[in-house]
Amino acid sequence: xxxxxxxxxIFWRALREWSGDxxxxxxxxxxxxxxxxxPAPLSPTDFYLEQLERRYxxxxxxx
Amino acid sequence: xxxxxxxxxxxVVGVCGAGALAAIAFHRGEGLSxxxxxxxxxxxxLVAYRFYSAFVAARVLALDNSRATPAERHDDGRDFxxxxxxxxxxxxxxxxxxxxxxxxxxxxxxxGYLPGTLWLIAGAVLGGCVQDFVILFCSIRRDGxxxxxxxxxxxxxxxxxxxxxxxxxIMVILLAVVGLVIVNALKSSPWATFTLAMTIPIAxxxxxxxxxxxxxxxxxxxxxxVVLIVFVVVAGQWVSQAPSWARVFTLSGTALAFAIxxxxxxxxxxxxxxxxxxxxxxxxxxxAGAVLALAGGIxxxxxxxxxxxxxxxxxxxxxxxxxxxxxxxxxxxxxxAVSGFHALISSGTTPKMILREGHARLIGYGAMxxxxxxxxxxxxAACAMPPGVYFAINSPAGIVGSTAQSAAAxxxxxxxxxxxxxxxxLARGVGEQTLLNRAGGAPSLAVGMAxxxxxxxxxxxxxxxxxxxxxxxxxLFILTVLDAGTRVGRFMLQELGGRxxxxxxxxxxxxxxxxxxxxxxxxxxxxxxxxxxxxxxxxNLLWPLFGIANQLLAAVALVVATTILIKxxxxxxxxxTLTPMCALVTVTMTASYQKIFHxxxxxxxxxxxxALAGQLAAGSIPAARVxxxxxxxxxxxxxAVVCAVLALMIVALLAEAGRLWYGLVTRQIRPVxxxxxxxATRWAAGD
Numbered sequence: 168x169x170x171x172x173x174x175x176x177i178f179w180r181a182l183r184e185w186s187g188d189x190x191x192x193x194x195x196x197x198x199x200x201x202x203x204x205x206p207a208p209l210s211p212t213d214f215y216l217e218q219l220e221r222r223y224x225x226x227x228x229x230x
Numbered sequence: 231x232x233x234x235x236x237x238x239x240x241x242v243v244g245v246c247g248a249g250a251l252a253a254i255a256f257h258r259g260e261g262l263s264x265x266x267x268x269x270x271x272x273x274x275x276l277v278a279y280r281f282y283s284a285f286v287a288a289r290v291l292a293l294d295n296s297r298a299t300p301a302e303r304h305d306d307g308r309d310f311x312x313x314x315x316x317x318x319x320x321x322x323x324x325x326x327x328x329x330x331x332x333x334x335x336x337x338x339x340x341x342g343y344l345p346g347t348l349w350l351i352a353g354a355v356l357g358g359c360v361q362d363f364v365i366l367f368c369s370i371r372r373d374g375x376x377x378x379x380x381x382x383x384x385x386x387x388x389x390x391x392x393x394x395x396x397x398x399x400i401m402v403i404l405l406a407v408v409g410l411v412i413v414n415a416l417k418s419s420p421w422a423t424f425t426l427a428m429t430i431p432i433a434x435x436x437x438x439x440x441x442x443x444x445x446x447x448x449x450x451x452x453x454x455x456v457v458l459i460v461f462v463v464v465a466g467q468w469v470s471q472a473p474s475w476a477r478v479f480t481l482s483g484t485a486l487a488f489a490i491x492x493x494x495x496x497x498x499x500x501x502x503x504x505x506x507x508x509x510x511x512x513x514x515x516x517x518a519g520a521v522l523a524l525a526g527g528i529x530x531x532x533x534x535x536x537x538x539x540x541x542x543x544x545x546x547x548x549x550x551x552x553x554x555x556x557x558x559x560x561x562x563x564x565x566x567a568v569s570g571f572h573a574l575i576s577s578g579t580t581p582k583m584i585l586r587e588g589h590a591r592l593i594g595y596g597a598m599x600x601x602x603x604x605x606x607x608x609x610x611a612a613c614a615m616p617p618g619v620y621f622a623i624n625s626p627a628g629i630v631g632s633t634a635q636s637a638a639a640x641x642x643x644x645x646x647x648x649x650x651x652x653x654x655x656l657a658r659g660v661g662e663q664t665l666l667n668r669a670g671g672a673p674s675l676a677v678g679m680a681x682x683x684x685x686x687x688x689x690x691x692x693x694x695x696x697x698x699x700x701x702x703x704x705x706l707f708i709l710t711v712l713d714a715g716t717r718v719g720r721f722m723l724q725e726l727g728g729r730x731x732x733x734x735x736x737x738x739x740x741x742x743x744x745x746x747x748x749x750x751x752x753x754x755x756x757x758x759x760x761x762x763x764x765x766x767x768x769x770n771l772l773w774p775l776f777g778i779a780n781q782l783l784a785a786v787a788l789v790v791a792t793t794i795l796i797k798x799x800x801x802x803x804x805x806x807t808l809t810p811m812c813a814l815v816t817v818t819m820t821a822s823y824q825k826i827f828h829x830x831x832x833x834x835x836x837x838x839x840x841a842l843a844g845q846l847a848a849g850s851i852p853a854a855r856v857x858x859x860x861x862x863x864x865x866x867x868x869x870a871v872v873c874a875v876l877a878l879m880i881v882a883l884l885a886e887a888g889r890l891w892y893g894l895v896t897r898q899i900r901p902v903x904x905x906x907x908x909x910a911t912r913w914a915a916g917d
Binding site: 181182183184185186187188190191193194195196197198200210211212214215216217218219220221222223224225226227228229230 | 317564776
């Protein structure tokens, strides 16, 4: 049972990472882990919009 | 002892693979179980991954796990994000797997199952995977630079320009051809058209949810979207059964082409969060689910492959598209074996997210193996249906006629028995008015998938639901490619236009956005329209052009990879990239030459234009069709010019690279690598 719970937790974390659900949390972590002066973090909405603009500016889906 | 056991296991895998390949190659007569295809592919992939990719990783590229990757050095949580290798594998696979590995093998099935299956496996193992892997490695060593930037730095300015031009060309042709695949899948089908039309409001709803209600909560929005999609697939049946609604959603090819062109313009000009991104999320989930379901279905049902190993159409007289097995099989199956477009993904976001250089093997080589496996499954699905039915669906009306009787008579005369009643019943079974003349690969693949799915769950009762689910799945992620491609094409045009007039290059200036969106949509829209009005179905012409453009980009990528290997002093291992490069150049140049100059009007563009011009001069064209024939002649000549330009680009690139390689060999040019300097990783080995 414990093994199943652990497996599900790993799967859920991977799914959130893969889908982009965890992107904002990742960004906050990266910001906190950065050296020197930390800039003010973007809001979830601004981060989401900025991320999309960047992602779809280069070929992101193949034939 | 452990080594002996390991050697024994790999010997068994190798023997199983060789045995399965022999079974596929030498089997004649009764239907062959799909299990052989799965076994052959999986064993070959396992051996290739274990030995060949390990050799490329260790000897050719000398991957160094002690070196910090761009994700570690520039970690900003935005562009550069260190990502778990399995998550990144999923990202990379979702990005490279599009409609190509499904449609290409389905079309190439006209030669029989053997040429396409062998090319899918061998092409991927020795060409496609190597290309993706090496370019990913090169980009990691250069801070995640794009293929164009690497070509400019390592090969020369002209190399960079050619790479950029190749990307724009391939984008235009790709968008036209995928648009045509959708048109042929939705033509005269109210159920499929309704389902796909409904994905637009669903995507808009998801876009608003993600933008205003729960920013960035992709899983919640996608779950909502998937539930609604399943509902509209079922609701499509009610729409198709209500005459007044069915009329609204029954559209001709031309009407659908204009609807798709208008949609492409909207997707390019609208904010990305509103339509493009939510559709992409939906498409990624449904794609992953459908591919897994297809693999599971094939393993459970183990359908017998009914198509012969080789058909009479290897001689070039095929009804789906004209041209001999060499070079056209290798052009038709691009994605799934070797795809130049992948080099853009391998030098896009993936290198910026990789944790360690060593992961490039799994992600670059491994993900392409999986894509090749998708191609093999598509081949199985296409070949599992009776060959007569396959040809009836994929042949244009210009060749087999537009009635079940004429199609049955023509196709039966080729040696593939077809009962006209069976076609009518099959169409009724999948909830369509007709399945005849639905060239493009999507409908026949959907029939194949639906038969496999319905044999697993639901039986004949659910055949129509499965068929429309498969059509929706194909059309959904084709539209995603169309959305994303049009937008990237717009950016490219803006970048080019910005050099002439600065405001045009600004991404925030609305008139500039509208003008460049209209220009890129106009470019692919023209080719799409010509494909729709072409009496031979358009796919006959557009798909080979797309294949040539895609393989041209692969040649660009392999030239860049070879140049970098030369500069790294890996002379002994140059054959690793040089061999697939030479093979691709040979295939692409032969196909280009034949497409332009072949005397058979079904293959050669110029001879087709001349034949039409001759008919016009002889007065054998009815007055009502004169204008249309003039247009056809123009488009055939234009396509010949496009083909010639693609071939000349390859020649120019090879000349540029050859000059550089000669200088490097004779030491007249000093090898200068543009790698980022070595910085040791700060992460522990287990991270």
